[in-house]
Amino acid sequence: MHSFGKNFVKGxxxxxxxxxxxxxxxxxxxxxxxxxxxxxxxAAFLFVLLVSNIIISLLRNYVPDRVRIPVFIVxxxxxxxxxxxxxxxxxxxxxxxxxxxxxxxxVNCIILGRAEAFASKNGVSDSxxxxxxxxxxxxxxxxxxxFIRQLLGTGELDLFGRSLFTIPGLSDNPVxxxxxxxxxxxxxxxxxxxxxxxxxxxxx
Amino acid sequence: MSNLLAIFxxxxxxxxxxxxKFLGLCPFFGVSKKLSxxxxxxxxxxxxxxxxxxxxxxxxxxxxxxxGVEFMRTVIFILVIASLVQIIxxxxxxxxxxxxxxxxxxxxxxxxxxxxxxxxxINIDQTYSFLESLTAALGAGAGFTLVLIIMSGIRERLDxxxxxxxxxxxxxxxxxxxxxxxxxLAFNGMV
Numbered sequence: 053m054h055s056f057g058k059n060f061v062k063g064x065x066x067x068x069x070x071x072x073x074x075x076x077x078x079x080x081x082x083x084x085x086x087x088x089x090x091x092x093x094x095a096a097f098l099f100v101l102l103v104s105n106i107i108i109s110l111l112r113n114y115v116p117d118r119v120r121i122p123v124f125i126v127x128x129x130x131x132x133x134x135x136x137x138x139x140x141x142x143x144x145x146x147x148x149x150x151x152x153x154x155x156x157x158x159v160n161c162i163i164l165g166r167a168e169a170f171a172s173k174n175g176v177s178d179s180x181x182x183x184x185x186x187x188x189x190x191x192x193x194x195x196x197x198x199f200i201r202q203l204l205g206t207g208e209l210d211l212f213g214r215s216l217f218t219i220p221g222l223s224d225n226p227v228x229x230x231x232x233x234x235x236x237x238x239x240x241x242x243x244x245x246x247x248x249x250x251x252x253x254x255x256x
Numbered sequence: 257m258s259n260l261l262a263i264f265x266x267x268x269x270x271x272x273x274x275x276x277k278f279l280g281l282c283p284f285f286g287v288s289k290k291l292s293x294x295x296x297x298x299x300x301x302x303x304x305x306x307x308x309x310x311x312x313x314x315x316x317x318x319x320x321x322x323x324g325v326e327f328m329r330t331v332i333f334i335l336v337i338a339s340l341v342q343i344i345x346x347x348x349x350x351x352x353x354x355x356x357x358x359x360x361x362x363x364x365x366x367x368x369x370x371x372x373x374x375x376x377x378i379n380i381d382q383t384y385s386f387l388e389s390l391t392a393a394l395g396a397g398a399g400f401t402l403v404l405i406i407m408s409g410i411r412e413r414l415d416x417x418x419x420x421x422x423x424x425x426x427x428x429x430x431x432x433x434x435x436x437x438x439x440x441l442a443f444n445g446m447v
C-alpha cells in the first residue's frame with residue numbers, strides 16, 4: 053500500500069508530465085481553449101493510460117524484449133480507437149471540438165513512456181497507481197492552462213453550457229490572443245517560469 | 257496547379273504544423289538548440305512525411321474504405337509509419353553513410369512524432385486526392401523545417417542573452433515560440 057501511494061503522488065508534482073518532464077505537449081496546448089475540452093481530453097487520456105498500463109503490466113513477462121515497442125504501440129492504438137469511437141457515439145460535440153487530437157493520443161510520449169519506463173517493469177497495482185497519478189498530473193496541467201486561456205480569452209468561464217463565472221468588462225473586450233495558438237505558448241512559458249521562481253522545479 | 261500551390265503554402269505558412277496545429281512540439285523544443293541538428297531533423301521529418309503520405313493514402317482508399325473498416329486507420333497508420341521509418345533507416349544506412357550519420361539518431365524519434373501521423377490524418381479528413389496529399393505533406397514538412405531552423409537560430413543567440421533567471425532555458429523558448437507565431441499570423445490572408 054505504501055508503494056501505491058508513492059507511485060500515485062509522484063506523477064502529480066515531482067514528475068508532472070507536462071510542467072516538469074515537458075512531455076505530450078501537443079494535445080495539452082492544442083485543446084486547452086475551454087474547460088469542456090480539458091475534461092474530455094483528461095478522460096480520454098486517463099482511460100488509455102490506465103488500461104494500457106494494466107494490460108502491459110500483465111503481459112510484461114510474456115512479450116519478448118525485441119518486439120516490445122511495436123506490441124505496446126498496437127495495444128495503445130487499439131485503446132485509442134475505442135475511445136475515439138465512444139466519444140463520436142456518445143458526445144459528438146466534444147468529439148468534434150477535440151478533432152484529430154484524440155487519435156493522436158497514440159503518439160503521446162507520456163503513454164508510451166510510462167509503458168516502457170514503468171508498466172513493463174512493475175506489478176499491476178503499482179502500474180495502476182502510476183497511471184492514476186500521471187493522469188491527475190496531466191489533468192491538472194491542462195485544467196490550469198484551459199482555465200487561464202478561457203478566462204482571459206473570452207472573459208467568462210463555462211462548463212458544458214453552464215456559465216460559472218464572468219469578469220465584468222472583460223467579456224465585452226476579451227484578450228482574444230489567449231484563444232489563439234500563440235496564447236498557449238505564452239501561458240505555458242509564463243507558468244514554467246513561475247514554477248521555477250517558486251522553487252517547485254529546478255532551473256537549468 | 258494553383259490549387260496545389262494553395263495547399264502547399266497553406267500547409268507551410270498559414271496552418272503551420274508547429275505554430276498553429278501544435279504538432280511535433282517535442283522535436284521543436286528538443287532538437288532546436290543547434291542549427292545543424294535542427295536542419296537534419298527537419299529534412300528527416302520532411303522525408304518521412306512525404307513517404308508516409310504516399311503510402312497511407314492508397315492504404316486508406318484502396319484497402320480500408322472499400323471494406324468499410326475506416327475505424328482501423330489509427331492502428332494501421334501507426335504501424336505503417338513505424339515500419340516505414342525502419343525501412344528508410346536501413347535504406348539510408350546502406351546507400352549513404354554520411355547522410356545516415358547526420359540523420360540516424362533522429363529517425364527512430366520520428367515514429368512518435370505527432371506531425372507525421374497528423375499529416376496522414378489531415379490528408380484523409382480533408383479528402384485530398386493523391387497528388388494533393390503529397391503536396392500537403394511537402395508543404396507541412398517544409399513549414400516544419402522552416403520553423404525549426406528559425407527557432408534554432410534564435411535559440412543559439414538566446415544562449416548569449418541574459419533573460420530573468422526564472423525564464424532561462426525552456427520558458428523563454430516558449431515565449432519565443434509565441435512571438436514567432438504572432439509573426440506567422442501575417443500570412444493569414446495569403447491563401
